[in-house]
Amino acid sequence: MKQGDKLAVRIWKGGADGGYTEFEAPLRANQTVLDVVTWIQRNRDPGLAYRFACRVGMCGSCAMTVNGKPRWTCRTHVSKVTQDSRLTIGPLRNLPIVKDLVCDMTVFFDKWQNARGRFQGRATRYDDIERIAPDTPARKAADAGIECINCAVCYAACDVVAWKPDYLGPAALNRAWTLQNDIRDTAQAERLAAVAGDAGCHSCHSQQGCTAHCPKSLNPTAAIAGLKRSVFQAVLRGEV
Amino acid sequence: MSPAQLYVAQRLSAAVLAPLVLIHLGLIVYAIQDGLSAAEILSRTRGNLTWAVFYSIFVIAAAIHGAIGLRAIVSESLAWSRAWLNTAMYGAAVFLSALGMRAVAAVVL
Numbered sequence: 001m002k003q004g005d006k007l008a009v010r011i012w013k014g015g016a017d018g019g020y021t022e023f024e025a026p027l028r029a030n031q032t033v034l035d036v037v038t039w040i041q042r043n044r045d046p047g048l049a050y051r052f053a054c055r056v057g058m059c060g061s062c063a064m065t066v067n068g069k070p071r072w073t074c075r076t077h078v079s080k081v082t083q084d085s086r087l088t089i090g091p092l093r094n095l096p097i098v099k100d101l102v103c104d105m106t107v108f109f110d111k112w113q114n115a116r117g118r119f120q121g122r123a124t125r126y127d128d129i130e131r132i133a134p135d136t137p138a139r140k141a142a143d144a145g146i147e148c149i150n151c152a153v154c155y156a157a158c159d160v161v162a163w164k165p166d167y168l169g170p171a172a173l174n175r176a177w178t179l180q181n182d183i184r185d186t187a188q189a190e191r192l193a194a195v196a197g198d199a200g201c202h203s204c205h206s207q208q209g210c211t212a213h214c215p216k217s218l219n220p221t222a223a224i225a226g227l228k229r230s231v232f233q234a235v236l237r238g239e240v
Numbered sequence: 241m242s243p244a245q246l247y248v249a250q251r252l253s254a255a256v257l258a259p260l261v262l263i264h265l266g267l268i269v270y271a272i273q274d275g276l277s278a279a280e281i282l283s284r285t286r287g288n289l290t291w292a293v294f295y296s297i298f299v300i301a302a303a304i305h306g307a308i309g310l311r312a313i314v315s316e317s318l319a320w321s322r323a324w325l326n327t328a329m330y331g332a333a334v335f336l337s338a339l340g341m342r343a344v345a346a347v348v349l
Contacts, residue, residue, distance in 0.1 A: 163316040
């Protein structure tokens with residue numbers, strides 16, 4: 001790479017019926033895909049819509065499709081995803097496009113609720129903080145999936161979501177599994193029933209697209225397998 | 241049946257099918273290697289209760305497993321309602337059972 005080298009960038013413009021527009025951006029030694037999108041928005045196309053917040057891989061808001069794969073753009077270096085100085089950047093798959101690179105995340109978060117992906121405790125503010133042993137199998141299983149940042153990369157990578165739009169998806173089911181392993185939670189039976197339906201964990205084919213693309217290196221496929229085992233046992237006990 | 245019960249039925253039928261398929265494949269290899277004619281095979285299977293039970297279980301397990309699998313494929317490919325999916329699944333299970341039991345009857349009766 002030398003001074004003055006350029007990147008050829010194609011960026012999705014418009015809604016679902018939009019198309020790719022070509023831009024040229026400077027190729028730098030150390031730049032992320034989000035840096036490139038920001039440079040284009042500030043220097044070539046002020047109307048370009050995209051979403052970001054923290055820029056350090058914590059908030060989960062900047063995920064896009066980069067050269068065909070869903071990625072968190074703030075932590076994806078250009079040198080990692082292109083060898084020929086070409087980038088194609090689009091909105092995430094499986095979500096409605098609002099404009100350009102911005103997707104409507106409503107259905108994604110609705111599914112978290114449908115999977116009862118919210119903590120329901122029994123303690124009040126007057127109780128002491130519960131002591132959780134970190135080395136129990138349940139806590140280890142919860143910790144394995146707890147670092148999800150809700151970026152929807154796994155949801156965009158999932159073929160089952162593409163085929164079956166009702167499917168709750170890997171992120172919501174991973175969240176449900178972490179709560180099933182939280183000994184403080186009191187809604188385990190209701191949550192198991194919520195993930196045992198047609199749109200729930202049994203729809204997963206274990207293709208592991210979610211696991212392959214998760215920027216936090218989580219394993220939603222393993223979480224879903226755990227839910228399948230739990231539902232299996234609950235059915236044999238006559239509880240589901 | 242609920243989706244969770246269907247999942248359990250499909251896994252349990254798979255567990256039943258796994259050894260039966262291996263025995264079935266072994267039997268085919270044995271019959272071919274040994275050069276048995278169709279008449280010789282039928283002479284061994286006709287009136288044999290063991291093979292009748294073996295292949296009846298095989299057919300029922302395959303019908304359950306296959307019908308639930310077809311339901312999953314259709315649910316991902318076509319926007320059918322749950323009622324239609326279940327109707328088609330039960331229909332497939334009955335159809336596969338009838339075909340299979342007809343074949344079992346042909347070799348053991």
